[in-house]
Amino acid sequence: MQGEITLILGGVRSGKSKFAETYVIEHGAPRLYLATAEAFDSEMADRIARHRLDRGEGWTTIEAPLDLSGALAANSTVDNIILVDCLTLWLSNLMGHNRDVEEDIDRFFKTLSGLPGPVVFVSNEVGQGIVPDNALARAFRDHAGRLHQRLAHIAGKVYFITAGLPQRLK
Amino acid sequence: MQGEITLILGGVRSGKSKFAETYVIEHGAPRLYLATAEAFDSEMADRIARHRLDRGEGWTTIEAPLDLSGALAANSTVDNIILVDCLTLWLSNLMGHNRDVEEDIDRFFKTLSGLPGPVVFVSNEVGQGIVPDNALARAFRDHAGRLHQRLAHIAGKVYFITAGLPQRLK
């Protein structure tokens, strides 16, 4: 699956990260974990620490809360596989830093089209609840939904995880 | 699929409208777009304008933010196909205008049973997030859930769209 893109979607605590990690381990190539999380408070720090513990040995971890495109371009090779966890956190970081999100997303897709190695993306489904009161939250849902559509379109495989169980969407 | 009902569900920005439009275009009959949106603020006006642009040529647009049943009865023929986008907006309009929602829904199903031509309904899945604090939002989720169940029951086909990818539920 050299250069192939895989998208793994699911709700919060759906088991999507676990599924993605197993998927990447079974691929067999040297694996990089590209973390988009920023430990800006203790709740998030706990979540990151727990994830790292759950993941176990054998991962090279790179942190890229904002410059996801740069980190992908710098680290993808024909011999490795990259797991990006997760895209909705990346979007949330971009919005929190007042970046031009659409521009960053366009650059992201430009980068993807030139990567030599396979990448597996984990992302949160956030659009199946009630419309939030908060305009920023609505914008976030819109960005996430559009990003997922574009990524699913170019992905070779798309999975949706519920209660740890995968459904293959593509 | 004369007289047949199709229901297309999905989260926000899931690609459900795009899927529905392609579905209706491929049907081949003259197509009517029955819009339930009301442009009560600039955010909604932008969203409507963007949808209209995305849709392209070849649609006759009818606006029916409240009297959906009347618009369906007046416009359905054996020779055309109607796309209704979307039902959750219609529900939201009914509630915003303090209508008797259950009565309007009963009338809607009575109307559906007598329509000569096919209708494709788009609607938002809104019930898979946390219970909202707001009582109105909870009532809205309940109305939407019940409406989807009743409609799915009489529909010939039901699809769920995630990241632009359809799953056939019925």
Place this chain on the structure above:
Amino acid sequence: MQGEITLILGGVRSGKSKFAETYVIEHGAPRLYLATAEAFDSEMADRIARHRLDRGEGWTTIEAPLDLSGALAANSTVDNIILVDCLTLWLSNLMGHNRDVEEDIDRFFKTLSGLPGPVVFVSNEVGQGIVPDNALARAFRDHAGRLHQRLAHIAGKVYFITAGLPQRLK
């Protein structure tokens, strides 16, 4: 399916309770309905009354808003089938009474492993909307997601219900 566990997930008003009831009735054994709901306000009392009415005759109802494990252990036999509706309400009750939720969940799984008869669990998918502002709501989503994963792992069958229509996940 003696001793077997079945998990039925879905959003609010997705038809999951109705599906579960039909499923249990078709099983044929004497059936117990284990209700986790507490009628702490009139909205909830209405919801409980409506559910009881929808359910019809032939059920022995047991109320267990907190001690679900005890109620399962006391009532499961090789000859009956128990329907638990629903797990997210149970979680919500535990949190509302400041219980040690992880401890209660561990006890729950210990109990499950020793039950003689089949149990069908209904639970709400609550993790596919936007991240809630409220820390308690975030903790609730995390508990629910982890509980669903663990339960799905040991279940013989898992269904996800949308608009009254089941998808078999396992």
